[in-house]
Amino acid sequence: MKYVVRVEKKKNLVKVISDLGGEGVSKCIQCGSCMSVCPVTLIGFDHPNKKLFKFVQMGEEEVLLSDPSPWACVACGRCIEVCTQDVNPFSVYFALRRFQVKGFRIHPLAREAVGSIYESGHAIFVENEVEREKFGLPKVSSAARSEKDLEEIREILKSSAISDLGILPR
Ligand code: SF4
Numbered sequence: 557m558k559y560v561v562r563v564e565k566k567k568n569l570v571k572v573i574s575d576l577g578g579e580g581v582s583k584c585i586q587c588g589s590c591m592s593v594c595p596v597t598l599i600g601f602d603h604p605n606k607k608l609f610k611f612v613q614m615g616e617e618e619v620l621l622s623d624p625s626p627w628a629c630v631a632c633g634r635c636i637e638v639c640t641q642d643v644n645p646f647s648v649y650f651a652l653r654r655f656q657v658k659g660f661r662i663h664p665l666a667r668e669a670v671g672s673i674y675e676s677g678h679a680i681f682v683e684n685e686v687e688r689e690k691f692g693l694p695k696v697s698s699a700a701r702s703e704k705d706l707e708e709i710r711e712i713l714k715s716s717a718i719s720d721l722g723i724l725p726r
Pocket residue numbers: 583584585586587588589590591605606609638639640641642643644645
């Protein structure tokens with residue numbers, strides 16, 4: 557009896573993510589240094605950087621399209637400092653964002669961030685004036701406090717490719 561084994565052909569996602577700006581992803585050796593300092597890991601996302609990079613190397617497209625963690629990156633740059641293989645995990649994360657957007661898989665976290673930038677000028681806007689005052693810290697200047705700055709931010713968003721995605725607040 558003959559058996560036919562079907563092997564699903566997976567995309568070369570290393571090349572796709574590299575072309576989107578995540579050139580270092582093929583160099584990741586899963587050492588975990590980036591995870592030990594990354595706020596995305598600390599707040600408990602399932603697949604913080606090194607895990608997602610493994611999925612890139614394995615060609616697991618569906619996980620990459622649906623995982624929210626790239627949108628939780630706060631661009632602190634800690635991972636770049638500690639990576640011994642010159643991967644630049646931060647750039648790979650941003651390439652993964654582009655990958656999701658190109659696949660029209662825009663996670664609610666991303667919609668929320670874009671909506672917040674449109675409404676307040678900040679992806680994450682924390683009303684922390686009371687706490688700052690308690691510790692004797694000065695007020696922070698903020699786009700949200702200047703109607704003119706906020707209008708400019710909204711105009712930029714409306715004239716950018718983001719407006720084509722239909723996720724700007726109406
Ligand atoms: S520190 Fe660099 S090599 Fe190590 S897991 Fe993170 S990305 Fe991969």
